[in-house]
Amino acid sequence: MIRVLIADDEGMIRSALAALLRLEPDIDVVAECADGEQAVAAALRLEPDVCLLDLEMPGLDGVEVAERVTRAVATRCIVITRHARPGVLRRALASGVSGFLPKSRGADEVAAVIRRIAAGERYIDSEVAADALRDERCPLTDRELDILRAGRRGETTGQIARTLSLAPGTVRNHVSAILAKLAVSTRQQAVLTAEEAGWI
Amino acid sequence: MIRVLIADDEGMIRSALAALLRLEPDIDVVAECADGEQAVAAALRLEPDVCLLDLEMPGLDGVEVAERVTRAVATRCIVITRHARPGVLRRALASGVSGFLPKSRGADEVAAVIRRIAAGERYIDSEVAADALRDERCPLTDRELDILRAGRRGETTGQIARTLSLAPGTVRNHVSAILAKLAVSTRQQAVLTAEEAGWI
């Protein structure tokens, strides 16, 4: 019997997957969690064989949950995501994730992947893997990512400078470097492309 | 037997809902569609009793699909959405939608709602309805919404002006009015709050 934990903030998909997996004779859904903190707590307590983790969750995201769980107990993690971006896959593999599945796949594949992961295999969805191969490493420095993250909500240079304790001119300079590297012309476009690529 | 069409661009939730609904003895899933155009075509051809439509889809969104379908055939529509915003509900009801359900609800409720809709009732999720009551009508004019939509991707004033055939000054003036009405200080923040409220 494979003991499975499911974590997804979207109630409908969480309950649907749980209901379908319960129909499988060899799979036992031992926990359903609506956010990352709950998932970590439940995983450490129940030590399931496999964790099925949504990437986009409030608080801790799926990769962060996987990192904490695999470090503490002998549980293997599958990350499920809506938008499968190369950067995210890299981050996931570095954090001890054993499986990676986009939500574009059918629900019927989930049980099959769970069985393979439980058997000790790794499973990376072929489409995501293909994307990741045409390597798009993030060209931005740590500081530039700080700037981009700080200004994600459309804040002004002054506000960003204050939160990072910098001179406004410095922020503008970093932004300028970011725009050049990403080949765009406004900071809003920079935020969009960086989010698209999974860099922030 | 209630004949149901399902449309959702996310394959996993689409197939999961379809599989669960097929388990119900009185429900027959006659079509699964991945985008709005497919959904309209299938609905006009098959004339299902109930359409289960995701709001967020490429091309036509769920409300647009419902509008076209209810205008042409005797089919009742349920819109499912991830983020249930007041503006969207208003728009949905004005377009002939009979049911409205957020994805935060469990999958087990879907079958029950389908039965009620098929029986001629309307069903609006209580939580969404409560949000809609504290009326937040969009304060922006049509033209201002055009501007906001055009500039959603961080384009410059010049680009927006060109796509809308306006002088750059006019665009700036509209933007200024938008910022005042939404009580924000950059157009990026304006886009975020308008999207948040479901106005664009």
Added chain:
DNA sequence: CTATGGACGTGACAAAAGTCACGGATCGGT
């Protein structure tokens, strides 16, 4: 040791974005 290169920080300058006051068009109400 030094020099070469990268990341970070800063201030002066040009080009945008945002503000303001104004004119014209349209639509109801009187």
Added chain:
DNA sequence: ACCGATCCGTGACTTTTGTCACGTCCATAG
């Protein structure tokens, strides 16, 4: 017809953003 209200469009004016040239610090290689 008149008035008021509202929306659209425009150009002058100020503030913010983006660009550039420069200096510092730190690591690594010669």
